[in-house]
Amino acid sequence: MSLFDEATDLTQSPDTRRAYRRRCRQLEKAALRALAAARRQPLNAVELTPALFVDYVIGKKGNYAANSWRLVRRSVIWTLEEDATGADEAFATEIFTALARLRDEQADPDETRGPMTSSTKAKKLRDDDLVLIEQTALASRAKHKTTLVLYLRVGVLTGLRPCEWPRAKLRRSNRDGFAWMLVVANAKATNRRAHGSHRTLYFAELDRQTADDILEWIQIARTKRYLRLLNTIGRLLWKITRELWPDRTEWPTLYSTRHLAVAAWKAYFLHRGQTDEERLEALAIIAALMGHGSDATASQHYARANAGQRVLVPAADPQEVARVRQVVDLHWFAKLIESAASNPDNGAQSLSATPSP
Known part of the structure; x- marks a missing residue:
């Protein structure tokens, strides 16, 4: 029952x-x-x-x-x-x-x-790990080995959640300077965690094979067997990664492609020497590409910039970037010192390595 x-x-x-x-x-x-x-x-x-x-x-x-x-x-x-x-x-x-x-x-x-x-899920991979996974999959006798490789390639490029693919649309771009645009229905829009109902990823260019790969995966995602197929390639990825790295404590999952995409975007948009305004703008762009409603989540919960792979980086829609809520405060430490100085009885002494006499 x-x-x-x-x-x-x-x-x-x-x-x-x-x-x-x-x-x-x-x-x-x-x-x-x-x-x-x-x-x-x-x-x-x-x-x-x-x-x-x-x-x-x-x-x-x-x-x-x-x-x-x-x-x-x-x-x-x-x-x-x-x-x-x-x-x-x-x-x-x-x-x-x-x-x-x-x-x-x-x-x-x-x-x-x-x-x-989730503590065993890898949020980053070494530069050659993804290649090794693909090679191992293709060398196996698994029925859906090419399906897994296709998913990994389009996932690392776009950063889409698995559940977002069925309603995604790849079109010729209507924005000057870009050849393609991928329109995605945001999965978290109903929970007010997205900047809107949809997000758009613009690509200056995609080679024919990459465009075909994205279109093929969208068609696969719209079939009735999609959820079952995700489970199948997820188990295949689990098997391959345990065989490759039995001594590790973290292994990639299908969702790891989203982390890898974000890492690549961080490596591209964030760099030393940026002004505060430039850095906040970069965080908003990354959040817009992810479909997030604020700039905080990507900076706290996703792979760091040095974990990024060398992949094509899309551009975000400026209107969507403008809708991202600024939560990250780059001046938090200065404000902490200022607050402590104005309230000496509430922990100002803890900011100093040497207690005042």
């Missing part, structure tokens, strides 16, 4: 709803297996109640880093709330009672555990 039914929601994008349901169902199946094993009963003889399910999820909290736990908790809460809308009053009450406990559970990762979830 499944606790989770299909539902709709006006505040989340379809991709987000699918991701929430998928993650929650995975946890439900794991909880059923654990409960059946504990009771030494077959799966079809076990009833997973909302209370038991929430107990299981809370019990796994230590496995997750803070960001991962928030995502898991949000997925379970959203999916169960959707299920409650179609349930009878007694079952809905049971769901909301269980969720009340889950809402209060803050992140509490077990620091003694090894790296798990």
Whole structure:
């Protein structure tokens, strides 16, 4: 018996709803297996109640880093709330009672555990790692080896999230000085984390093969088998990277292409000797190319500039750059000193290596 039914929601994008349901169902199946094993009963003889399910999820909290736990908790809460809308009053009450406990559970990762979830995902690669992955894939007998290589090539160039490809459009540019433009529907627009509904990446030129690669991947992404195909090439990438680097603690995933693209853009747009205004403009351009609503995320959570690969760098739409919110404060340290000086009892002494006599 499944606790989770299909539902709709006006505040989340379809991709987000699918991701929430998928993650929650995975946890439900794991909880059923654990409960059946504990009771030494077959799966079809076990009833997973909302209370038991929430107990299981809370019990796994230590496995997750803070960001991962928030995502898991949000997925379970959203999916169960959707299920409650179609349930009878007694079952809905049971769901909301269980969720009340889950809402209060803050992140509490077990620091003694090894790296798990996103902590094992590489945000950068050495210059020749990507080439080695492609060569290893093409030399294998895997059915979808060329599909993986195609994804890696277009992903590193464009920085698109996997879920953004189905609605992407490559066209001849309508902007002077550019031959091509890639129009992308921003995945985070419904959560107000994007600068708008779409972003546009302009390329001064693309060789015929590169343009064909992008067009081919867009066509693949629009097929009904796309999500299954992503899972397949993701497993192939997992296998190849573990075989190549068994002793590493971080390995690339399909999402790593976005990190590599951002690293390349940082290496191109950010450099020593820039004025504050130039640096803030560069951060806004990078954020616009990523589809972010502010300039903070790329500077804090993505690969550093020295991790960038040598790839073509697109240009951003100036109007989209102008919509990026400035969050990064380049003068934070000077303001910290000024604040401490004006409040000597609130930590000014800690700014000095030698305490005042």
